[in-house]
Amino acid sequence: MDRREYLKKIALLSGAAVVGVDFFLSGCSPNGTAAGNFSKAQLALLDEIGETIIPATQTPGAKAAEVGKFMEVMVRDCYTTEQQATFKAGLISVDEASQKANGMRFTESTAQQRHDLLVSLEKEAKAYNEKKEKDKPVHFYTMMKQLTLWGFFTSKTGMTETLRHIPVPGKFDGAFPYAKGDKAWAE
């Protein structure tokens, strides 16, 4: 990777989904302690949130890509203390919101209920991010969605089954035929 590649990577990863490019660009500011790991139940919840965003279709989804574990590693190692707190409080609030809306935990609710809840969080996150102070963390849902997309599309299943990946292309063709519906390259 060089300067040119770096910019391309940002563009590629952000894709058509609006997921905090600014957040990625700015990285995060140094902080003190790293937070611990998530519980088994929390990992399962993160997997299900991921799966609701990127479900199994003809190809495996976010759960098969173990995005919960990926989120745990990223939040633990890369997030600031403030971002970790936002993420963790958000994780708890997902179940609270699910209880309120559907009378049960997120993982116990139906696929449609999960979908509807996350769509409402999409809207809430957008409104929140637009008016938040610049140096404050983005909405927790934005974090979860970003990590889901990153984690899935850089996972082995995401790169090789949902996308097309050729580790050693061997040649270059700058006018390679494309038919609508052909999968995108993974990198």
Add this chain to the structure above:
Amino acid sequence: MSNQQYDAIVVGSGISGGWAAKELTEKGLKVLLLERGRNIEHIKDYVNANKEPWEFPHRGLMPTQEMLQNYPVLKRDYPLNEEVLDYWVKDKECPYTETKPFSWFRGYHVGGRSLMWGRQSYRWNKWDFEANLKDGYGVDWPIRYDDMASWYSYAEKFAGIQGSLEGLDVLPDGDFMPAMEMNIVEKDVAAKIKKHYNNERHMFIGRSANITQAHHDRTNCQYRNRCWRGCPFGGYFSTQSATLPAAMKTGNLTLRPFSIVTQVLYDKNTKKATGVEVLDATDNKTYEFKAKIVFLCASAFNSTWVLMNSAHDVWADGLGSSSGELGHNVMDHHFRCGANGQAEGFSDTYQYGRRPTGIYVPRFRNIYNDKRDYLRGFGYQGGAGRGRGADIAEFTIGADLKDSLSVPSDHWGMGVMAFGEVLPYHENKISLNKNVKDKWGLPVLDMDVEIKDNEKKMRIDMMNDAAEMLEAAGLKNVNTYDYGYEFGMGIHEMGTARMGRDPKTSVLNGNNQVWDAPNVFVTDGACMTSASCVNPSLTYMALTARAAEFAVSELKKGNL
């Protein structure tokens, strides 16, 4: 204390040092190549070369908090990445001070930054070597393009530079390997730019040190575009893939890693260097090595640091300081601004393979009849590509989102970024900060450098010209950007021991000899008298080979 004798000592094993070692050993000299960091063996030690993204704990996406703490400088730009973390200096262990902000990105290991470089390889043009004389900034170069042309060819043929022949005075053609191809959108944009600007602006494939044919023991580029991790095919030029094996083959090379050169040993009676002093990073002991000639190729600032630490019995400010220019005239390339846009059509095309270079637009400002309110100019690097992710309604998640992110974008995009020349200002300087010591107890460098009005005015054009060209080429939704530039981010440190015609105003003569010690040569970025706007490494290769030939011929004549 050992007292080993060599014909030549080369300090530093990056692009310049590797070339010096190759040239001097091939001419029969017994050479000691000193490298302050560890060894990295070709292929064997490229530990991440074949990893897939999912094999990196953070997928190469974001630095960890620990990385941010250990690399307070590197984190200022893209290089801080777990894919290549071992190739960059741990900032905390190698401090420097900043009177004004300066980002210094270093690689302390065999191969230096030749392992991670961007590989863009361009000749300077005839105007670049005349610029200082013409507008009065800095001093006149003691050499001209004609002195360099054959050495550029020599460097290109050995390094393996792919590129197209364009017949332009502003960016002279070289001895290239077959060019990599522009993609369909780049070709379209190039044709439209040519037409719109009446053949006065040009866009073509970025010339790079990636081989497109087998070359020596190296395999041609496999279009993985993972160069900076080290290439298991030897697909790009580095010390490891090219110059080091050539030097080793002669049987004349001794490579000594973990050897921090602390000073050039200078004999005030003969007015020549006798060798160098080395602090061994493994046992913390000091050693002396003797040689008839010394090549300083430790990267611009570190070569100057060695000079500043040398010959204090004669000059308080070090060897080469008699002109008052040692440490001065720091340059880099300023960049991180440009424009991008969207191409319409082309929805039935895509790319196969990951080409490790982009496009290049050579300088068009302040040449021929063009006249701006600033001096000198800039070029563009960039490229077109079709990203991932089709357009989709807001707030969509689930299968529809997955589907849309599984296919290419609806449109191709294209972006360009300008790289501008920085003028040589005497007051832009580095100096020894004797109040701050590194872990070896050695004084660190202080940076006192900034861009001025000329560069700031140029940046406005760098951004606006980019947008104008992309719009002229028919791109839509064209946006300009300026991410801001901090001195050093170009990773093209130049100057601090400039070449010149007069020992009163320069540190080196036209053959890269230190005026005050003719058997000491400096051929890395330190020697640069001006900066041009093109990437500098090819020029270091050519200058080093040229100086090596001169040094050996002088040795044979008994002049050194």
